[in-house]
Amino acid sequence: MPEDRHVRLGRLRWQCRRALLELDLLFERFWQRYGDTIDLQDEAALGQLLALDDYDLWALVSGTQKIDDPQLIQMIERIRNEFVPLDHERMSDNFYFNATT
Amino acid sequence: MTYTVRKFDAVVVGAGGAGLRAALQLSESGLKTAVLTKVFPTRSHTVAAQGGVAASLGNSEEDNWHWHMYDTIKGSDWLGDQDAIEFMCRQANQAVVELEHYGMPFDRVDNGKIYQRPFGGHMSNFGEKPVRRSCAAADRTGHAMLHALYQRNIKVNTQFFVEWQALDLIRDADGEVLGVVAMDMETSEVVAFHAKATIFATGGAGRVYYSSTNAFINTGDGLGMAARAGIPLEDMEFWQFHPTGVAGAGVLITEGVRGEGGILRNADGERFMERYAPNAKDLASRDVVSRSMLTEINEGRGAGPYKDYVYLDLTHLDPQVILKRLPSIHEIGIQFAGVDCLKEYIPVVPTCHYQMGGIPTNRFGQVVVTKGNDLSSPVPGFYAAGECACASVHGANRLGTNSLLDLLVFGKSSGEAAVASIRENVKAHKPLPVDAIEKSLARLDRLNTQKGGSNVHETRVLMQRTMQKHAGVFRFSQLLKEGVDKILEVAQAVARTEIQDKSKVFNTARIEALELDNLIEVAKATMISAEARKESRGAHVRDDAHDTPETPDGRDDQNWLKHTLWHRDGNRLDYKPVQMKPLSVATIELKKRTY
Numbered sequence: 001m002p003e004d005r006h007v008r009l010g011r012l013r014w015q016c017r018r019a020l021l022e023l024d025l026l027f028e029r030f031w032q033r034y035g036d037t038i039d040l041q042d043e044a045a046l047g048q049l050l051a052l053d054d055y056d057l058w059a060l061v062s063g064t065q066k067i068d069d070p071q072l073i074q075m076i077e078r079i080r081n082e083f084v085p086l087d088h089e090r091m092s093d094n095f096y097f098n099a100t101t
Numbered sequence: 102m103t104y105t106v107r108k109f110d111a112v113v114v115g116a117g118g119a120g121l122r123a124a125l126q127l128s129e130s131g132l133k134t135a136v137l138t139k140v141f142p143t144r145s146h147t148v149a150a151q152g153g154v155a156a157s158l159g160n161s162e163e164d165n166w167h168w169h170m171y172d173t174i175k176g177s178d179w180l181g182d183q184d185a186i187e188f189m190c191r192q193a194n195q196a197v198v199e200l201e202h203y204g205m206p207f208d209r210v211d212n213g214k215i216y217q218r219p220f221g222g223h224m225s226n227f228g229e230k231p232v233r234r235s236c237a238a239a240d241r242t243g244h245a246m247l248h249a250l251y252q253r254n255i256k257v258n259t260q261f262f263v264e265w266q267a268l269d270l271i272r273d274a275d276g277e278v279l280g281v282v283a284m285d286m287e288t289s290e291v292v293a294f295h296a297k298a299t300i301f302a303t304g305g306a307g308r309v310y311y312s313s314t315n316a317f318i319n320t321g322d323g324l325g326m327a328a329r330a331g332i333p334l335e336d337m338e339f340w341q342f343h344p345t346g347v348a349g350a351g352v353l354i355t356e357g358v359r360g361e362g363g364i365l366r367n368a369d370g371e372r373f374m375e376r377y378a379p380n381a382k383d384l385a386s387r388d389v390v391s392r393s394m395l396t397e398i399n400e401g402r403g404a405g406p407y408k409d410y411v412y413l414d415l416t417h418l419d420p421q422v423i424l425k426r427l428p429s430i431h432e433i434g435i436q437f438a439g440v441d442c443l444k445e446y447i448p449v450v451p452t453c454h455y456q457m458g459g460i461p462t463n464r465f466g467q468v469v470v471t472k473g474n475d476l477s478s479p480v481p482g483f484y485a486a487g488e489c490a491c492a493s494v495h496g497a498n499r500l501g502t503n504s505l506l507d508l509l510v511f512g513k514s515s516g517e518a519a520v521a522s523i524r525e526n527v528k529a530h531k532p533l534p535v536d537a538i539e540k541s542l543a544r545l546d547r548l549n550t551q552k553g554g555s556n557v558h559e560t561r562v563l564m565q566r567t568m569q570k571h572a573g574v575f576r577f578s579q580l581l582k583e584g585v586d587k588i589l590e591v592a593q594a595v596a597r598t599e600i601q602d603k604s605k606v607f608n609t610a611r612i613e614a615l616e617l618d619n620l621i622e623v624a625k626a627t628m629i630s631a632e633a634r635k636e637s638r639g640a641h642v643r644d645d646a647h648d649t650p651e652t653p654d655g656r657d658d659q660n661w662l663k664h665t666l667w668h669r670d671g672n673r674l675d676y677k678p679v680q681m682k683p684l685s686v687a688t689i690e691l692k693k694r695t696y
Contacts, residue, residue, distance in 0.1 A: 010607025014264065014286060017140055017318050019148035019244075022352050022433070024317040054148055055244060062432035080436075 008043060009035075015050045022058055030079055045075035104538055105292045108530060109135040109260075111519055112280055112296040114267045114323060117145035118243065119487025119508035119515075120302030121250035123466075126516025127298075128257040132523060135294060137265045137283050139318055139612075142251045143244075146304055146316045147508065150243030151355060152220060153235030154200075154505035156193035160214040161233040164225060166190040167686060169234065171227045173503060174689045177496025178639035178656065180336065180664070182680035183688060185464040185492040189503075189510045196509040197236050205249040206238050221356065221386055222500040235502040240355075243505060266612055267322060268541040270299070270330040270483070273534045278468075278483035280533070281326070282541040286612065289605035291545070293537050297527040298482055298519035301327065301460060301468075302512065305488035306623040308616075310453035310573075311565035314346050314353040323489040325619025327460045328626070329540070332468060332480065333666040333675075335491040336458035337623065338631035339640045341499055342574045344390040346452025348410035350437040354449060356501070358415065358430055359383045361422060365394065366412045366446065367402040373411075388498060388640055391451035391574050398450075399575075405448060412446035451574045457499055457640065458626075459491035461666065466490070466515020471666070476677045482527070484519055486511040493664065496679075497639020548614055554599030557614045564591045564617075564624050572631050578645045581632040588621075588628045589672075595621040626667040633674055636661040653693040662691075 013035075016027035038046070049057055049072060059065035060072075061079050111127045113120045116138035127134040138145070157164040169190040174181055201207060201215065208216040217233040225232035238245035254261075264286045271280045271293060280296040306321025307313045324334055344365075345354040359365075365383050367373045377393035378385035385393075394411050403409050415423055415430075420443045423431055434442035461469050463477055466486045472478035487508040494507055571584025595617055600610040637646040637655030646655030663676040681688050 004606075006604065007606045010604075010609065011287070013609055014607050014612070015140075017144075017316075019140075019144045019146050019316055019318075021149070021314060021316050021350075022437070025350060025352070025437070028317075053244070054144060055241060058429075062429065062436065064428055064432065 009038060012043060012046055012050065018057075019054045020058060023054060023061070026061065026079055034078065041071060042075065045071045048072060049075060105290065106295050106533065107135070107292055108295045109133050110296065110523055111135070111298040111300065112137065112294045113300045113302060114281055115145070115302035115304060115487070115489070116142035116251075116261065117147040117302060117304050117487060117508070118246055118250065118505060119490075119512040120145075120300070121247065121254055122509055122512025123300045123302055123484070123486055123516040123519075124259045125250060125254050125257065126513050127520060128254060128259040130520040132520060133260075135260045135262060135296075136254070137262045137267050137281070137294065139264065139266055139322075141263055142261065143247050145247060146319055147243040147247050147505075149316065149353075150505050151240040153218065153237030153242050153502045154197060154246070154509065155220070155223060155234050155500070155502040156197040156236055156506065157190070157234055158194055158197065158215060158217060158236065160210065161217050162225070164232050164234055166193065168225055168227060168232070169193065169223070170683070170686075171689055172223050173494060173500060174496075175228065175694055176222045176498055176500040176503075177494070178498055178694050179658070179662065179691050180339075180493065180496030180638060180679060182493050183683040184680050186494050187683040187686065188464040188514075189492070189494050189506060192510045192514075193506050196506065196513065200246065200249060200509065203249040203253045206245055207236055208238060220501045223502070246505065266615060267303070267326060268544070268615065270326045271295075271533060271537050272330045273531070277481040277531060278330075279531055279537075282538045284545075286607055289608065289611075291538055291541060293533060295530055295533055296482075297523045297530060298484060300466070300515050300519060301483075301485040301489055302487045302508075303489045305456040306620060307453050307456065309565065309568050309620050309623045309627065310340070311562070311569040312346055312351050312450060313453040314343055314351055315453070320616035320620050321489070321623040322616065322619045323485065324460060324626075325622040327468070327485075328622040328669040331670065332460060332470060332483075333668045334458060334623070334626040335461040336493060336496075336630070336665050337456075337626035337667055338572075338634050338665060339457035339497050340453055340627070341387065341455040341457065341640050342391045342451040343454035344387055344394060344451050345413055345449040347433060347437045348405070348448040348450045351452050352433055352437045353452070353454070354413060354430055354433065354447065356387075358413065358427055361426060362415075362418050364414045364417070365390070365449075366414050367397045368404040368408065368411075369402060371402075373397050373402070388642075392642060394449075394451055395574050410448040410450045413449045414446050415442045416444060416446070455499055455504065456488055457491070457495040457497065458630075458665075459489050460485040461664075462486070462490045462492050462511070462515075464492060464511075464514060465518040466511050467518055471675070471677065482522075484515040486515040497641060544615070544618065548598065548600060548611060549603055551597060551599040554597040555594040557598045557600065557610065557617055560591065560594045560598060561613075561617050561620070563594070564588070564621060567591055568624055568627065572628050574642075576631055576641060576643045578643060581628070584628045585632050588624050592621050592625055622669060625669075625672060629672050630665045630667050630674065634661060634665060658691055
């Protein structure tokens with residue numbers, strides 16, 4: 001019997017916990033946006049990418065390496081689109097620093 | 102109640118560099134060894150270590166372990182134990198050569214020897230001039246190391262339990278450690294791993310701060326488990342902050358960028374490091390650069406709408422140099438800061454990077470506690486190595502490339518000590534206590550039944566912000582005092598976290614709640630230890646510790662040359678002396694730390 005979707009997604013989601021913070025940040029936002037809409041093709045593509053070592057995956061996601069597989073290219077594009085530049089809202093209460101004021 | 106028990110000679114928790122090195126020692130000795138790990142071994146955070154591993158091979162120029170030892174003690178601001186530091190520095194060459202034999206692809210020079218490069222704080226002839234001591238495999242040293250160690254473990258039949266979350270230490274009424282309780286993430290089954298030796302190699306807890314270079318897995322699981330089992334945590338006030346994390350993201354920009362000519366600028370475009378470190382400027386040591394950056398920000402010269410970061414400027418460099426030598430930096434700038442570093446400045450802030458303290462051990466990786474007059478009495482059956490442990494070789498501040506060395510040397514020594522103990526003393530498994538898994542089940546049950554509780558994510562962020570504000574790069578007496586109260590309040594919220602998803606299969610919400618149980622122990626230990634230490638030393642710098650002839654740079658050796666021990670029970674602190682006597686050479690005497 002095929003594994004329940006909930007189980008498969010749970011496993012994929014956990015396997016997005018990576019060695020590199022760069023990838024953690026991307027996947028965190030990826031799941032927030034696509035978590036509810038991932039289909040079987042997405043699952044397969046994501047599974048293939050997650051089996052890679054972190055630096056290889058980062059090279060693909062950051063665009064320093066290319067691949068030919070259209071499914072994977074599409075998934076990489078979606079992950080890349082999750083790049084969120086400096087978020088001023090997140091920093092707005094100056095919590096980085098223990099200023100005395 | 103009935104539950105599954107799996108018996109091994111040894112169980113290692115964590116499959117980063119320290120865990121794999123320890124497991125290798127155990128399995129090669131013929132012991133039945135299990136390694137439990139949250140993520141696949143080669144996705145452990147050791148992967149992120151780029152700089153190299155320190156060893157005085159002397160391949161490029163004269164070097165020796167005694168100089169390395171001196172540098173490490175000086176770097177530690179004399180808080181490191183000199184016996185453990187001598188041991189580590191003397192073992193370094195062998196550790197690197199062993200790794201080479203395991204297939205580690207070190208960079209080489211023309212004559213075939215391992216290439217070595219200079220790194221901050223590593224000097225020749227007792228601090229005279231920089232020396233080439235770091236052995237590296239391009240910028241993927243940690244990654245290559247993990248692969249070499251993992252493959253070697255496979256050959257010797259180490260049994261891996263991947264995607265298992267360790268929950269609690271099993272400690273009996275005599276205080277002996279008999280294994281660990283763990284949960285299979287795929288099924289939520291809770292299993293007792295019954296072992297003659299238990300080795301924690303669970304890594305650091307860098308996620309305790311809001312701005313952190315650490316991957317999400319670094320949640321201090323070993324420290325939380327040890328604290329709940331009554332083991333104190335040592336020197337937890339000491340955290341290294343890396344000067345250049347991308348503001349808003351934490352992603353690390355390597356020191357190599359400044360090595361290639363990168364310059365730090367304030368909002369006015371001023372190269373401010375010229376004022377703080379006229380000689381080394383942007384290449385001064387990490388703690389000096391971090392504090393200078395924060396001084397700029399705190400005095401209103403920060404950049405951005407909230408004046409809360411500074412700039413890293415690469416725009417004057419040849420674009421070809423950046424694209425060729427620092428390709429990932431260009432990408433990181435674009436993707437996480439939204440800037441093209443060829444044309445624009447990168448916003449950066451000092452960011453939590455490494456935990457110097459941890460589970461107290463001796464140089465054999467044996468976890469030690471105070472017992473009567475013995476301040477370092479080994480806990481039978483319990484060992485720790487790597488960032489989760491405090492041997493203590495990094496003291497108040499770690500030198501770059503000493504972390505990979507630490508995990509190799511103490512991974513091996515803890516494995517060796519466990520093998521010796523099992524061979525000589527522990528002939529059979531001591532029976533598990535009847536309540537071996539009760540505490541873990543109670544925690545899981547509480548989580549499953551909690552109503553009207555606190556949100557895990559919100560509580561974690563609150564903890565991280567509290568830590569960042571009250572126990573950050575600079576420590577202020579008043580903020581630390583308030584921080585203690587605040588973090589104890591957060592701890593109350595952590596005790597009543599609630600999850601909506603109660604499913605049993607890969608329930609990441611449950612895992613994150615369990616991880617928060619561990620992080621909060623680290624947060625309490627850090628805040629309380631930092632509030633109590635009324636001096637400046639290494640990474641712990643207070644506003645009320647003044648520079649006087651008796652206390653240079655605020656360091657008070659007369660009163661504070663001692664290790665902190667935080668006990669979870671009652672948030673009690675006690676102290677033990679620093680081991681100033683090395684194994685075979687003269688003590689490296691106290692002096693002011695200047696570079």
